Structure formats: structure tokens, C-alpha cells
Amino acid sequence: MRVGKVIGNVWATKKDEGLEGFKLLVIDQINPRTKEHDKTIVAVDAVGAGPGEMVLIVGGSTARFAANQHAPTDATVVGIIDTLEIYEESE
Amino acid sequence: MRVGKVIGNVWATKKDEGLEGFKLLVIDQINPRTKEHDKTIVAVDAVGAGPGEMVLIVGGSTARFAANQHAPTDATVVGIIDTLEIYEESE
Amino acid sequence: MRVGKVIGNVWATKKDEGLEGFKLLVIDQINPRTKEHDKTIVAVDAVGAGPGEMVLIVGGSTARFAANQHAPTDATVVGIIDTLEIYEESE
Amino acid sequence: MRVGKVIGNVWATKKDEGLEGFKLLVIDQINPRTKEHDKTIVAVDAVGAGPGEMVLIVGGSTARFAANQHAPTDATVVGIIDTLEIYEESE
Amino acid sequence: MRVGKVIGNVWATKKDEGLEGFKLLVIDQINPRTKEHDKTIVAVDAVGAGPGEMVLIVGGSTARFAANQHAPTDATVVGIIDTLEIYEESE
Numbered sequence: 295m296r297v298g299k300v301i302g303n304v305w306a307t308k309k310d311e312g313l314e315g316f317k318l319l320v321i322d323q324i325n326p327r328t329k330e331h332d333k334t335i336v337a338v339d340a341v342g343a344g345p346g347e348m349v350l351i352v353g354g355s356t357a358r359f360a361a362n363q364h365a366p367t368d369a370t371v372v373g374i375i376d377t378l379e380i381y382e383e384s385e
Numbered sequence: 386m387r388v389g390k391v392i393g394n395v396w397a398t399k400k401d402e403g404l405e406g407f408k409l410l411v412i413d414q415i416n417p418r419t420k421e422h423d424k425t426i427v428a429v430d431a432v433g434a435g436p437g438e439m440v441l442i443v444g445g446s447t448a449r450f451a452a453n454q455h456a457p458t459d460a461t462v463v464g465i466i467d468t469l470e471i472y473e474e475s476e
Numbered sequence: 477m478r479v480g481k482v483i484g485n486v487w488a489t490k491k492d493e494g495l496e497g498f499k500l501l502v503i504d505q506i507n508p509r510t511k512e513h514d515k516t517i518v519a520v521d522a523v524g525a526g527p528g529e530m531v532l533i534v535g536g537s538t539a540r541f542a543a544n545q546h547a548p549t550d551a552t553v554v555g556i557i558d559t560l561e562i563y564e565e566s567e
Numbered sequence: 568m569r570v571g572k573v574i575g576n577v578w579a580t581k582k583d584e585g586l587e588g589f590k591l592l593v594i595d596q597i598n599p600r601t602k603e604h605d606k607t608i609v610a611v612d613a614v615g616a617g618p619g620e621m622v623l624i625v626g627g628s629t630a631r632f633a634a635n636q637h638a639p640t641d642a643t644v645v646g647i648i649d650t651l652e653i654y655e656e657s658e
Numbered sequence: 659m660r661v662g663k664v665i666g667n668v669w670a671t672k673k674d675e676g677l678e679g680f681k682l683l684v685i686d687q688i689n690p691r692t693k694e695h696d697k698t699i700v701a702v703d704a705v706g707a708g709p710g711e712m713v714l715i716v717g718g719s720t721a722r723f724a725a726n727q728h729a730p731t732d733a734t735v736v737g738i739i740d741t742l743e744i745y746e747e748s749e
Contacts, residue, residue, distance in 0.1 A: 306441060395555075518714060
């Protein structure tokens with residue numbers, strides 16, 4: 295899974311009906327070791343994440359299962375991170 | 386899901402019959418935070434997107450479900466973006 | 477889906493039987509907007525593409541369905557491009 | 568599969584119930600040939616890997632099967648590496 | 659599918675039982691057009707590939723089917739390349 299920060303929202307009136315009722319969050323994917331930014335994506339929110347929260351995002355077909363099996367998504371927020379501990383800087 | 390702009394069309398007479406009847410759109414994938422261009426792909430249009438519109442694209446096996454379960458696609462347009470709000474520039 | 481050019485062939489006597497009977501094409505993946513080269517891959521040919529032809533390639537599990545549901549491929553040629561029209565250079 | 572080093576842990580109270588009971592490990596993906604770092608991800612631990620251990624990570628829908636078929640993960644640790652032998656530096 | 663060279667082996671005593679009995683090969687993925695190295699991965703060997711051999715690797719869920727439907731792998735060697743012919747250098 296990827297780590298990211300909730301940095302925005304998307305509204306789309308004309309969309310697949312399977313996305314109805316889901317919040318569509320803009321996620322800034324971040325490397326938790328180097329803090330570098332990676333690709334910014336849009337994910338279905340399955341846990342009620344708010345602006346600025348650090349979250350866990352699952353991709354691929356599993357994202358569909360994590361939403362409600364029918365939502366046409368390949369990225370779903372499946373956790374709000376309380377703590378991310380790095381034991382030691384990886385050589 | 387990825388964000389992108391509809392920048393073209395593809396016509397292919399010789400193609401898998403599962404693609405018959407679908408518009409094949411050329412999508413310039415764009416990072417909504419940095420506005421950088423990412424890979425340009427071809428996606429099946431499932432919502433009637435037009436030239437220049439900003440759209441949501443789903444990938445992987447879910448793209449097949451979003452089209453009609455049989456179309457051999459790994460990228461499908463599943464929404465036309467009305468508004469994409471970024472709360473704050475992600476550090 | 478990705479756009480690419482057929483630039484070669486692969487022969488492999490010792491291979492998964494599910495690949496028997498399929499032409500294995502070397503595809504130079506090309507960004508249709510910037511014309512930049514991307515990763516070169518090997519794809520199962522499902523539409524009879526020839527040397528130098530510009531083609532549409534589908535990836536992931538859908539590639540298996542586009543071949544014959546059993547071929548162990550994650551890349552299949554699903555169309556030969558007649559025309560690829562770019563409306564306007566994406567800003 | 569990818570090779571990586573266990574460099575941390577993630578705790579998330581608010582998460583998909585399918586992730587309950589699994590340790591969520593921060594993995595520094597490393598190229599075993601060049602030792603370069605690749606993307607740092609979070610993976611479900613299915614084999615009891617500890618801090619600093621070198622592990623094998625599987626991705627995609629297979630990661631779900633490797634966990635318990637229901638956990639909404641796209642990355643699962645499926646082996647703890649005893650030895651990784653490189654025969655010769657690849658030209 | 660990707661092209662790569664077998665450059666090593668991985669041994670892991672503590673691993674998912676679905677990987678039992680499979681050789682785990684270290685594969686240097688190579689771009690067959692530019693000869694550039696890409697990510698080095700670990701793949702299940704389904705065709706008996708030996709050190710230094712050039713092979714075809716399939717990824718994603720299809721890799722599971724190419725192994726034995728149960729092995730938790732997202733990369734499987736499905737062919738040993740006899741000849742890889744490039745017709746012409748892709749512009």
C-alpha cells in the first residue's frame with residue numbers, strides 16, 4: 295500500500311453510477327522514508343479521511359473490493375495513519 | 386484514479402471486437418498538484434467526454450468492469466471533472 | 477491502453493504451453509503526444525499486426541482475456557491504429 | 568516479486584476491518600543488483616518478519632490471496648530472505 | 659511481458675507455503691531495444707531457466723496462473739528466449 299496526504303477533493307456530476315455516494319479525495323502520495331512526493335492520484339474514501347490526514351491507499355483490483363466491490367476505482371483509502379515509525383534510516 | 390485531459394482520438398479498423406462501439410480517447414495524464422504531464426494513454430470512453438475536458442481514468446482490471454465487463458481495456462474514463470479543489474499545497 | 481510500434485519478434489521453444497500458437501511481438505511503447513520512447517515490451521498478437529505497424533496494447537489481467545483467457549500474457553495487441561488524432565498540444 | 572528491507576511499522580486505528588490483526592510493515596524496496604532504493608511502501612506481514620530483515624514482497628491482487636483473501640492489501644510480505652545470490656554482474 | 663536475464667537465486671526458509679517447490683530467480687529486467695537495465699525482480703521459475711539465460715517474464719495476476727494458480731507470485735518466467743529479432747531501430 296502507498297502512504298499519502300489528503301490534499302483535495304474532486305466533484306464530477308457526469309460519472310459512473312458506481313462512484314455515486316463516494317467522496318473522491320485528491321491524494322499526494324509521499325515516500326515515508328525520504329518524504330519525496332510521488333504521483334498525485336484520486337482515491338475513493340472508504341474510512342472518512344479529512345483534509346491533511348495521512349492515509350493508507352490500496353490500488354489495483356483490491357481497491358474495488360475495499361470500496362464496495364462495484365465502485366469502478368483503482369485506488370481506495372483504507373486507513374488513517376495514527377503513527378508511522380521508521381526504526382532506522384535504511385542504508 | 387488518474388486525472389487527465391482529453392487531447393485526441395484513435396481510430397482502428399482492425400481491433401478486438403470487444404472494443405467495437407467504444408470511442409477511444411487519447412488522454413494526457415496530468416498531476417493535479419504539480420500540473421506536470423505524465424504518460425499519455427488511450428482510454429475507452431464510458432461517460433461521453435469531449436475534447437479538452439478534464440476526466441477521471443480508472444486502470445487495471447477495474448477498467449474492464451467500468452466499460453462493459455468484456456471490452457479488452459485497461460483504462461476507462463469514468464468521470465468528467467467539474468471541480469478539482471486542492472486545500473493546500475502539500476509540503 | 478498504450479500506443480506502440482511493432483519492432484521485432486521473439487522465438488522461444490521452451491515456453492508455457494498457453495503461449496503456443498501466438499506470435500510474440502517486440503513493441504516499442506511510444507508516447508503519442510511527445511513521441512518519446514517508453515519501455516520496450518513483448519506482447520501476444522491477437523489481431524495480426526505486422527512489422528512497423530502502430531498498435532494498441534492492453535495490459536494486466538485483461539491482456540489474458542484479450543488473448544484467449546488462458547495465455548499467460550500481461551500484454552496483448554488489441555488493435556492496429558489507422559489514425560491517431562491529437563486535437564491540440566496539451567498545455 | 569520485489570526485494571525490500573523492513574524499516575518500520577504503521578499503526579492505524581481507523582482502518583478497513585479486513586486489515587485488523589495484521590502487522591503493517593514499512594518496506595524500503597531495494598534493487599538487489601544495484602542496491603538502489605526504490606519506492607517505500609506499506610505491506611501486510613504474512614510471515615512474521617522483523618525489523619531490518621530482507622523480505623520478498625508480492626503485489627497486485629495476489630497480495631490479497633497471500634494475506635487471507637479478504638485483507639484489502641496490494642502488497643504482502645511472503646518470504647524472509649536467507650540468501651540472495653547474484654551469479655554475475657549483469658552486463 | 660518483460661525481457662530479462664537470470665542473474666541469481668533467492669533462498670527463503672520462512673515463506674508462504676504456496677512458494678514451496680519453486681525456484682526463485684533473480685531477474686535483471688532489460689530493455690531489448692536499448693539494452694538498458696530496468697528494475698531487478700524475483701520471479702518464480704515455471705520453465706526451468708538457468709543462470710545467464712534470457713527469459714520472458716509475465717506479471718500481475720497472470721503470473722499466479724502461469725505458476726500453478728496458487729503460488730503467491732506477481733512475476734513468473736514463462737519462456738526461455740531462443741531469438742529476439744529487432745526489425746529496425748524504432749525512430
